[in-house]
Amino acid sequence: MPTEIEKKVITAKNASIELASLGTELKNRALQAMAEALDRQRAEILEANAKDLRAAEELKATGKLSQALIDRLKLNNSKIEGMIAGIKDVINLEDPVGETLSALELDSGLTLFQVRAPIGLIGVIFESRPDVVPQIMSLCLKSGNSTIFKGGSEAKESNRAIFKILTEAIEATEGLPKGAFQLMETREEVRDLLALDAYIDLLIPRGSNEFVKFIQENTKIPVLGHTSGICHIYVDEFAELETAWKVCFDAKVQYPAVCNAIETLLVDRKIAETFLPKMAEMYLKAGVELRCDEASYALLKEKGLSELSKAREEDWELEYNDLILAIKIVDSIKEAIKHINLHGSHHSDGIISKNAERKRSFIGLVDSSSVMVNASTRFADGYRYGKGAEVGISTNKIHSRGPTGMEGLLIYKYILMGKGHIVADYSGKAAKPFTHRKLELKFKDINGKL
Amino acid sequence: MPTEIEKKVITAKNASIELASLGTELKNRALQAMAEALDRQRAEILEANAKDLRAAEELKATGKLSQALIDRLKLNNSKIEGMIAGIKDVINLEDPVGETLSALELDSGLTLFQVRAPIGLIGVIFESRPDVVPQIMSLCLKSGNSTIFKGGSEAKESNRAIFKILTEAIEATEGLPKGAFQLMETREEVRDLLALDAYIDLLIPRGSNEFVKFIQENTKIPVLGHTSGICHIYVDEFAELETAWKVCFDAKVQYPAVCNAIETLLVDRKIAETFLPKMAEMYLKAGVELRCDEASYALLKEKGLSELSKAREEDWELEYNDLILAIKIVDSIKEAIKHINLHGSHHSDGIISKNAERKRSFIGLVDSSSVMVNASTRFADGYRYGKGAEVGISTNKIHSRGPTGMEGLLIYKYILMGKGHIVADYSGKAAKPFTHRKLELKFKDINGKL
Numbered sequence: 001m002p003t004e005i006e007k008k009v010i011t012a013k014n015a016s017i018e019l020a021s022l023g024t025e026l027k028n029r030a031l032q033a034m035a036e037a038l039d040r041q042r043a044e045i046l047e048a049n050a051k052d053l054r055a056a057e058e059l060k061a062t063g064k065l066s067q068a069l070i071d072r073l074k075l076n077n078s079k080i081e082g083m084i085a086g087i088k089d090v091i092n093l094e095d096p097v098g099e100t101l102s103a104l105e106l107d108s109g110l111t112l113f114q115v116r117a118p119i120g121l122i123g124v125i126f127e128s129r130p131d132v133v134p135q136i137m138s139l140c141l142k143s144g145n146s147t148i149f150k151g152g153s154e155a156k157e158s159n160r161a162i163f164k165i166l167t168e169a170i171e172a173t174e175g176l177p178k179g180a181f182q183l184m185e186t187r188e189e190v191r192d193l194l195a196l197d198a199y200i201d202l203l204i205p206r207g208s209n210e211f212v213k214f215i216q217e218n219t220k221i222p223v224l225g226h227t228s229g230i231c232h233i234y235v236d237e238f239a240e241l242e243t244a245w246k247v248c249f250d251a252k253v254q255y256p257a258v259c260n261a262i263e264t265l266l267v268d269r270k271i272a273e274t275f276l277p278k279m280a281e282m283y284l285k286a287g288v289e290l291r292c293d294e295a296s297y298a299l300l301k302e303k304g305l306s307e308l309s310k311a312r313e314e315d316w317e318l319e320y321n322d323l324i325l326a327i328k329i330v331d332s333i334k335e336a337i338k339h340i341n342l343h344g345s346h347h348s349d350g351i352i353s354k355n356a357e358r359k360r361s362f363i364g365l366v367d368s369s370s371v372m373v374n375a376s377t378r379f380a381d382g383y384r385y386g387k388g389a390e391v392g393i394s395t396n397k398i399h400s401r402g403p404t405g406m407e408g409l410l411i412y413k414y415i416l417m418g419k420g421h422i423v424a425d426y427s428g429k430a431a432k433p434f435t436h437r438k439l440e441l442k443f444k445d446i447n448g449k450l
Numbered sequence: 451m452p453t454e455i456e457k458k459v460i461t462a463k464n465a466s467i468e469l470a471s472l473g474t475e476l477k478n479r480a481l482q483a484m485a486e487a488l489d490r491q492r493a494e495i496l497e498a499n500a501k502d503l504r505a506a507e508e509l510k511a512t513g514k515l516s517q518a519l520i521d522r523l524k525l526n527n528s529k530i531e532g533m534i535a536g537i538k539d540v541i542n543l544e545d546p547v548g549e550t551l552s553a554l555e556l557d558s559g560l561t562l563f564q565v566r567a568p569i570g571l572i573g574v575i576f577e578s579r580p581d582v583v584p585q586i587m588s589l590c591l592k593s594g595n596s597t598i599f600k601g602g603s604e605a606k607e608s609n610r611a612i613f614k615i616l617t618e619a620i621e622a623t624e625g626l627p628k629g630a631f632q633l634m635e636t637r638e639e640v641r642d643l644l645a646l647d648a649y650i651d652l653l654i655p656r657g658s659n660e661f662v663k664f665i666q667e668n669t670k671i672p673v674l675g676h677t678s679g680i681c682h683i684y685v686d687e688f689a690e691l692e693t694a695w696k697v698c699f700d701a702k703v704q705y706p707a708v709c710n711a712i713e714t715l716l717v718d719r720k721i722a723e724t725f726l727p728k729m730a731e732m733y734l735k736a737g738v739e740l741r742c743d744e745a746s747y748a749l750l751k752e753k754g755l756s757e758l759s760k761a762r763e764e765d766w767e768l769e770y771n772d773l774i775l776a777i778k779i780v781d782s783i784k785e786a787i788k789h790i791n792l793h794g795s796h797h798s799d800g801i802i803s804k805n806a807e808r809k810r811s812f813i814g815l816v817d818s819s820s821v822m823v824n825a826s827t828r829f830a831d832g833y834r835y836g837k838g839a840e841v842g843i844s845t846n847k848i849h850s851r852g853p854t855g856m857e858g859l860l861i862y863k864y865i866l867m868g869k870g871h872i873v874a875d876y877s878g879k880a881a882k883p884f885t886h887r888k889l890e891l892k893f894k895d896i897n898g899k900l
Contacts, residue, residue, distance in 0.1 A: 017791060021814035104836050110825060112835060119847045120817070201847040222672065222848050243870035250872035341467060356900040363865055364471035367570065373900075375560060375868025384876070385562060385864070386554050386886035397569045397651040398672050399849040402864050414835070414852050415813055418825025420693035422700035426834070436836035450806035450823075 005192040008182040009148060013121045013199045015180035016146035020118045022175070024095040030173040031138055035087040037169035038134065038162075042080050048161035049075040049130070056154055065154070073128050073155055083134040083162075086389065090138040093388050096410055097144045103439040107432065109419040113443040117413040118144035120201040123193055125150045125215060127207035130158040136204070137166055137181055139389055143409040148200070150184040150193065152207075159183065194219035202409075204392055209319070224408055226395040228319045229259025230345040231377045234336040234362065236353035237270040243374055244352040245279055250376040251350070253286045257321050259393065260348050260370075260380040264316060264326040266336045267296065272329050277303040280327075288323045291315050295329040316343040333358055337365045346395055348372065348380040348402075369395065369402030415443060455642045458632040459598060463571045463649045465630035466596035470568045472625070474545040477592055480623040484588065485537040487619035488612075492530050498611035499525040499580070506604055515604065522579050523605055533584040533612075536839065540588040543838050546860055547594045553889040557882065559869040563893040567863040568594035570651040573643055575600045575665060577657035580608040586654070587616055587631055589839055593859040598650070600634040600643065602657075609633065644669035652859075654842055659769070674858055676845040678769045679709025680795040681827045684786040684812065686803035687720040693824055694802040695729055700826040701800065703736045707771050709843065710798045710820075710830040714766060714776040716786045717746065722779050727753040730777075738773045741765050745779040766793040783808055787815045796845055798822065798830035798852075819845065819852030865893060 002010065038045070056073055059065040099116040106112055122145045126132045133149060140147040151159035163183045170176050184193065193200070197220040205215040205225045212225045233251055235244045251262040267276055272295070280300050283290055284307055291311040292300060300308055315326040316339070330336045333351075340349050350372030351362040363371050370380040380403060382390025387405030394400045400408040425432050452460065488495070506523055509515040549566040556562055572595045576582045583599060590597040601609040613633045620626050634643065643650070647670040655665040655675050662675045683701055685694045701712040717726055722745070730750050733740055734757055741761040742750060750758055765776040766789070780786045783801075790799050800822030801812040813821050820830040830853060832840025837855025844850045850858040875882050 017815055017817055020817070106829070106834065106836065110829075217670075220667075222846075240870070246870055246872055247868075250874050254872070254874045254877065359900045360897065365467055367467055367470070368863070370864040370866060372866045373868060375866050375871040376873050378873035379556070379560075379866055379868075379871070380864070384556065384873075384884065386556065386884065396672075397861055399861075401861050411847055411849075411851050413818070414820040414830070416820060416822045416825050416829055418697075418823060418829075420690070420696055421825040421829070422696055422704070423826050423828035423834075424700050424704045427704065434834065434836065447810065450809045 003192060005184060005189045006196065008184065009121070009193070009196050009199045011179040012146040012148050012182045015177040016118070016120050018177040019141075019146055019180045020097070020120075020144045022144060026173070026175050027095065027142055027144070028091050030141060030170045030176050031087055031091045033169040033173050034134065034138065034166050035084045037165045038080060038084050038087070041165045042077065044165065045075060045080060045158065045161050048157040049073075051157040052155055059154075069128055069154065073130070073158070075130060075158060079131060083131055086135050087138045089388055090142050093142060093406060095142065096406060098444060100442040100444065101412055103441040103443070105437040105439055106416075106434050107421065107426075108435070110421045111417045111439065111441070113415040113417070113441075114412050115415055115443050116410050119409055119411050121146045121148065121199055122409060123148050123150075123200045123203045123221065125190060125193075125203065125205045125207075126152065127211060128152040128154050130155045130162055132206060133159055133162045134166060135389065136391070139391060139406055140181075140409060141170065143406050145409050146180040148182045148184065148193065150190055153187065156185060160185070194221065197221045206392060222399070224392055224394050224396065224400060224404065226259065226345070226347065226393050228345045229261070229347045230264070230317060230319050230343065231260060231262045231348045232264045232266055232340050232344055233262050233350040233352060233377065234266040234330075234333070234340070235268060235271060235275055236333060236351055236355065236358050237268040238355035238358060239271060239275065239352040240354055241275055244275055245282060247350070247352060247374065247376050248279060249282050249286070251378055252283065252288060252325050253323070254376070254378055256323050258378075259319075260377050261321070262325070262377055263318065263320055264328065264343070266339060267327065267329050268333070268336070269295070269329050269331055272296065272299055276300065276327075277305065280305055283325060286323070288325050291324065291326045293328040296327045299329070319345075333361055337362065341365075341367050344368065347393070348377040350375065350377050417446070453642060455634060455639045456646065458634065459571070459643070459646050459649045461629040462596040462598050462632045465627040466568070466570050468627040469591075469596055469630045470547070470570075470594040472594060476623070476625050477545065477594070478541050480591060480620045480626050481537055481541045481588055483619040483623050484584065484616050485534045487615045488530060488534050488537070488584065491615045492527065494615065495530060495608065495611050496525060498607040499523075501607040502605055509604075519578055519604065523608070525580060525608060529581060533581055536585050537588045539838055540592050543592060543856060545592065546856060548894060550892040550894065551862055553891040553893070555887040555889055556866075556884050557871065557876075558885070560871045561867045561889065561891070563865040563867070564862050565865055565893050566860050569859055569861050571596045571598065571649055572859065573598050573600075573650045573653045573671065575640060575643075575653065575655045575657075576602065577661060578602040578604050580605045580612055582656060583609055583612045584616060585839065586841070589841060589856055590631075590859060591620065593856050595859050596630040598632040598634060598643070600640055603637065606635060610635070644671065647671045656842060672849070674842055674844050674846065674850060674854065676709065676795070676797065676843050678795045679711070679797045680714070680767060680769050680793065681710060681712045681798045682714045682716055682790050682794055683712050683800040683802060683827065684716040684780075684783070684790070685718060685721060685725055686783060686801055686805065686808050687718040688805035688808060689721055689725065689802040690804055691725055694725055695732060697800070697802060697824065697826050698729060699732050699736070701828055702733065702738060702775050703773070704826070704828055706773050708828075709769075710827050711771070712775070712827055713768065713770055714778060714793070716789060717777065717779050718783070718786070719745070719779050719781055722746065722749055726750065726777075727755065730755055733775060736773070738775050741774065741776045743778040746777045749779070769795075783811055787812065791815075791817050794818065797843070798827040800825065800827050867896070
């Protein structure tokens with residue numbers, strides 16, 4: 001007997017087949033209906049959200065919930081405007097499904113197309129922000145993927161209201177399959193979900209590092225996500241000082257609570273004396289706690305700076321997500337690269353240098369999904385990278401790496417068009433040769449003339 | 451204290467950084483050295499192989515090993531020629547590393563490149579065929595990936611000899627890092643290896659379904675492989691009979707022991723009477739055991755055919771890998787598609803039809819990595835698909851799907867080139883807009899002028 005959650009997952013998986021084959025116009029019509037329904041049913045959403053907020057305030061009173069979480073949970077008209085605008089952005093994104101990635105003539109009359117296709121069924125597990133539902137649902141719909149959602153219990157009422165409004169709008173659109181989008185509400189269901197690797201093709205967890213780590217460690221389903229952002233900037237001997245001060249300040253101070261802010265500053269010994277004292281002053285003035293290695297501590301003390309801490313070995317692998325920065329003086333770019341590859345999280349790391357050879361080494365040898373040259377690590381983000389909408393940031397080494405947009409929800413399918421071709425003719429002593437000739441042909445162009 | 455196997459893995463991982471940044475010419479020089487060393491040291495390889503064969507013959511005498519396995523294990527001059535030719539093919543493959551996948555101007559002077567990069571450290575676990583070592587080692591070297599190998603114990607001496615010859619050739623090439631390729635020899639090491647997800651980025655198991663399944667179920671490392679090939683052909687009402695007979699025969703009989711041979715033939719009721727009797731005769735003549743559903747059994751009996759079995763429910767999900775075929779008569783293409791998506795392994799499935807609408811439905815709604823139209827499923831293979839060399843066939847829905855060549859060993863890296871750009875300028879009320887202008891620029895072209 002399938003459980004309730006299995007039933008939901010199987011329903012969504014079955015609907016994914018039909019969803020995968022829908023045309024662009026139909027999908028955009030459903031997206032338009034989603035945007036209009038949100039606009040029309042604001043009162044319902046705000047009412048549900050008020051219930052969540054009341055419960056949250058009670059928990060806050062008992063110390064079980066923070067104000068920051070309440071702020072993320074709280075919806076208002078402007079946040080609903082944001083959701084609607086987000087869906088409209090997705091309408092304007094190009095439809096990637098059916099795009100021909102390659103076409104190859106294997107032999108006369110035998111043509112192989114590689115065509116972009118949806119992955120199938122995506123599981124999205126997120127913490128308190130209810131804005132995730134419209135954002136991910138619109139991206140999944142446009143890319144032809146079924147989705148099963150699980151939100152945080154604090155946002156239960158809001159998620160349920162938004163989910164209901166959106167799925168009703170989709171299912172009322174003629175030609176759209178039923179049941180492609182599903183919502184789970186209990187924590188027990190998550191455990192069940194993690195075991196359903198037979199149906200779910202990809203999991204996208206959105207939340208704290210611990211949360212993502214928990215998901216990764218408890219499922220066989222591939223996970224698109226990242227557990228930590230330990231980012232660095234290395235200030236090379238040949239750095240332009242003004243650039244170094246400006247970029248290093250931005251990378252730590254502009255928004256320290258996020259994964260692409262730096263946690264460690266590496267400074268070449270040859271530039272430390274001219275660069276570091278002013279840099280440290282800028283940081284201290286902005287309220288940054290500095291945790292220095294022996295050499296930088298001694299240098300800054302000598303220059304008359306106080307309020308410094310000493311870094312311990314574990315500081316090189318801490319993600320502060322706060323106004324705290326570890327500082328280390330290194331003897332060479334080689335030492336810097338080694339430090340980054342060993343202690344970092346392969347997320348986003350930068351170099352400040354005017355020297356071509358140094359830039360080339362850093363780009364080539366730093367094993368991170370984003371490598372920045374004379375620019376802030378804070379740029380590593382789906383919106384800034386021009387992806388239209390961000391599915392997540394991945395520190396995986398396969399499928400998708402770094403800031404991931406809709407392309408992370410896609411795979412491909414091979415289509416072989418023949419005229420009675422058989423392998424026997426291409427085997428053995430009298431085997432016909434393959435031509436393997438690249439074609440400019442698009443599958444879309446022949447699809448009408450099958 | 452790291453174990454022996456951890457030490458090997460860490461050595462290979464460290465070497466992967468340098469390997470990733472090598473130029474094409476250098477890599478080709480190492481490949482050339484590999485080919486020459488194999489050619490020069492044939493005697494050593496054959497001597498080691500003779501030891502394996504002697505041990506295998508002893509095991510065979512006690513019934514613990516099959517003749518088929520001994521055939522796969524046995525090397526001779528012609529198989530060594532094949533290894534050498536394989537390496538030379540890889541020399542001729544284009545170097546994908548460093549290829550620019552996209553270039554985007556974020557703002558004046560701030561350019562984002564997405565550049566192809568190696569994955570890092572690949573683990574290859576294979577059963578008895580020693581030819582896997584040169585094949586995978588050359589592909590991994592060309593794509594800039596470190597590799598750790600574990601072969602079957604029956605081929606221990608052969609693998610060790612080949613591995614030693616190849617790594618010595620690589621490490622004697624000036625500019626190549628030491629330790630990028632490692633060999634494991636004991637079964638205990640495999641267990642240890644499967645736990646090293648902190649270092650190994652991708653596992654490629656090559657062997658029986660049970661073997662691949664075991665790997666998949668016992669590791670958190672992503673696995674590129676497939677556990678089963680339950681492939682179908684659906685003969686539509688509008689099939690051309692000659693095409694149907696020829697292709698369905700080829701798809702089962704040409705080489706039944708492989709994953710892309712069909713296991714079930716689905717026949718539209720409207721064409722069954724004209725198509726099926728002759729088809730069944732062809733199969734029976736070739737020694738194929740036919741396991742028929744009620745309707746096809748009755749039809750074929752009526753036409754005077756004997757030697758038929760009745761299919762049981764479990765036959766729809768069996769991979770025979772042998773001269774056995776399940777046959778089912780279906781009422782519609784819809785039923786055929788549903789059967790394939792439900793019982794198949796999403797590997798390779800075909801339709802025989804002249805009708806455009808039917809072809810379109812089948813292509814759109816069959817969720818398999820290869821969909822064949824009027825062509826044999828047996829074409830689904832890296833060599834036939836023009837990939838030069840096959841890493842494996844994947845039934846995953848992420849990263850790579852279907853026959854996978856060197857592209858399965860690659861990911862990408864983002865390189866952001868700035869001139870002191872900071873995120874603060876693009877945030878808040880006076881935020882500068884991004885230009886997000888697509889560029890035709892290649893990173894290779896600017897790499898010389900950094």
